[in-house]
Ligand SMILES: CC(=O)N[C@H]1[C@@H](OP(=O)(O)O)O[C@H](CO)[C@@H](O)[C@@H]1O
């Protein structure tokens with residue numbers, strides 16, 4: 297067919313570096329930009345097939361999220377704004393790795409397996425309807441894909457539509473809060489020198505000064521994600537460079553594509569306090585639970601975390617707040633799916649990627665109550681707050697801007713300072729390390745990645761090391777985005793967490809084929 301001829305010719309203009317093998321990981325393809333030209337071209341083809349297969353609009357996002365500037369990446373967005381279905385991740389890997397001569401057979405194989413009707417005109421290289429949104433954040437694209445496929449029910453499929461929907465909900469949530477001072481309305485934002493910085497600036501004029509932002513790392517001089525951004529702050533547990541923060545001031549950091557957020561402040565003693573995804577999930581779920589009680593609504597709410605969630609957060613939510621808790625494998629698609637099982641599913645990775653999902657039933661019950669003229673003032677107020685909360689949230693994916701607005705609204709409504717929020721529970725000291733081994737995949741895990749089933753003896757070694765420390769926990773897993781094994785440890789003191797992380801790293805190095813020098817102690 298003519299269209300395959302065209303693919304053949306055009307793909308020769310985007311040759312694959314021989315021998316290069318890439319994998320569509322937890323967040324699409326990500327590597328040095330110079331190795332991605334063929335991948336970009338082929339993902340265009342795959343997006344066309346996925347669109348034909350679902351008879352819907354598909355999103356293609358070019359971003360390397362929190363990676364260094366020389367990297368780039370690409371990922372596909374499914375019709376409801378979700379990450380692309382798992383089997384299509386496999387197709388993506390297959391297409392990206394096909395040597396030049398194997399590209400057409402690989403394409404035909406996907407067409408056959410998915411029974412895609414290709415009898416129409418030759419459209420593979422130039423799909424019939426293509427919207428180029430230019431520069432947007434990852435969550436803005438997820439949002440617009442969802443709007444397109446729900447005929448505008450979720451909102452208007454433009455960046456302006458996104459700003460209007462979120463800012464109107466935010467203003468409704470905060471406008472009637474009495475006595476909010478300028479200090480309370482003020483927030484320092486670290487834009488990671490990424491797209492979030494540009495977009496938060498655009499959004500600001502819609503916020504009617506209900507939120508006043510001092511923007512740092514806005515991309516005008518610094519490098520993307522360099523010494524700044526949510527990943528840097530979370531992993532280094534320190535303030536980003538380029539942010540002028542005064543003692544006690546509320547600050548937050550986005551990552552490079554604005555789908556993660558973490559908060560922080562420094563105390564008068566100069567200590568840095570991080571409020572990560574676990575603290576955010578706690579704040580949001582506590583707020584929602586209180587509103588559900590006030591509204592008298594019987595809706596099932598759960599909080600979904602991964603093994604990286606700080607033990608104190610799980611403990612607090614489960615035992616004190618009596619919230620249903622779930623633990624899934626790392627990667628937002630796993631959390632997202634688990635959250636869909638409930639009327640209200642709050643999910644956050646510790647690193648600050650997360651959102652809240654409301655089932656159709658939940659949205660309907662809340663709407664009914666908000667419109668019911670016979671319900672009490674208290675119930676009605678709670679229902680209206682819930683309704684605006686739904687509208688301020690980007691339910692398609694974690695979203696720095698949307699999460700920021702929700703957090704700011706909750707702090708305003710509850711009259712809470714960042715210090716009071718931080719004091720809800722105290723994090724257990726923890727440490728994350730990386731170990732290089734010849735093949736990270738020799739480590740196989742179970743129980744939401746909390747236990748290693750291979751190589752032999754590794755889990756036993758971890759168990760006996762953990763026993764040496766109080767309130768300790770540790771696990772290891774192969775990273776899905778880097779060629780390393782990740783080690784996590786937490787314990788009663790920072791010294792113990794550091795020592796445990798080091799000892800477990802040594803066990804990984806010895807039992808799972810470590811390469812290079814043996815891991816050294818942290819102190
Ligand atoms: C410990 C950690 O933060 N892991 C991150 C990281 O995955 P790894 O599989 O650990 O490399 O990148 C993912 C994609 O951004 C994110 O979903 C995940 O939480």
Ligand SMILES: [Mg+2]
Nearest residue numbers: 361551553555
């Ligand atoms: Mg990101």
